[in-house]
Amino acid sequence: MGILDAGWRAPYISAGAVIENIALAASHGGHAASVRCFPQGEDLSSPVATLTLKDSDLPEDSLYPFIESRVTNRKLYTHRPVPEKIVQALSQIGNIPGQTRFFPIRPGPIKRELAPLMGRADQIRFEEETAHREFFKAVRLEKEEMERTRDGLDVRALGLGPMGYPFFRLISKWNRLRFLNTLGLSHSMGLFAQLQVRGSPLLGLLVAEESSPSGYVAGGRVMQRLFLKIAQEGLAVQPMTALLVFIINLQINQAKNFSSRHRAQLTALKKELFQLFDLNDRHGLVMLFRLGYAAPPTCRSLRRPLSDFLIAAKDSS
Secondary structure, three states: OOHHHHHHHHHHHHHHHHHHHHHHHHHHOOEEEEEEEOOOOOOOOOOOEEEEEEEOOOOOOOOHHHOOOOOOOOOOOOOOOOOHHHHHHHHHHHOEOOOEEEEEEOOOHHHHHHHHHHHHHHHHHOOOHHHHHHHHHHEEOOHHHHHHHOOOEEHHHHOOHHHHHHHHHHOOOHHHHHHHHHOOHHHHHHHHHHHHHHOOOEEEEEEEOOOOHHHHHHHHHHHHHHHHHHHHOOOEEEEOOHHHHHHHHHHHHOOOOOOHHHHHHHHHHHHHHHHHHOOOOOOEEEEEEEEEOOOOOOOOOOOOOHHHHHHHHHHHO
16 A cells, blocks of 8 residues: 555545545436445445435436536636635535534635645655655656556646646656755745645635544545535635645554654644644544636546446456
């Protein structure tokens, strides 16, 4: 298991997002989806959920049409504020008693304190060899590879314009990145993350009330609804994952794959984040993201067809 998937927390979040999409698609087809999470217990060898579809007279969920259009937008956002009615709508989705809490983070003291935490986490991302290796397993540098695999992250979608390809080609080898870090590259990447955060009119933090697998699945469902609502409102969104996934790794694996220097930094980052939002280890860190207004992304990563996953499920049964 990689450092980004400690305790299968990120996969559980993804499973929750998939479950929510299925429920939304069911509403489009005139059905209601009854979801039962972990019917055989929270064991890694057990199914995450079973879904039962029943005929329904309820109207289609208003978020369904935005499943296809939702996209990550990594461009710099304008300073145009997000209307308060949208913030309230997101809060209504994200705050579910006993399940999840949503923190909208507007310009002010909390945002000013949070930005350097996020910047330091992004800096660590570029200084850890394991994180580098996992990142470039997911990135697709060549268009031909992207079209062949139809998965991963197209380097053109990273929002760096014409410089994106040569830059990521340059740092794709760890030895080159390690040398460039001695010249200040990782520090610059941390500053760039801070620039993205400080320039965004709103941040969002979604937390599950429980750090159990069920808590993370529930968080994934709510996260998906938040992102679809953001798309419905014509806003741009970018998940900012480094800070949360590294803290989760610290909680579950004691950050064993990180250097001792970075373990100490992550311990300090965790303490500061938890103090900012009055959190503790019982909470599940689901997603931290920025949102606002921006020009549409110039590129979208390709995705494998649904039939690939249905065939795989059938073959494994």
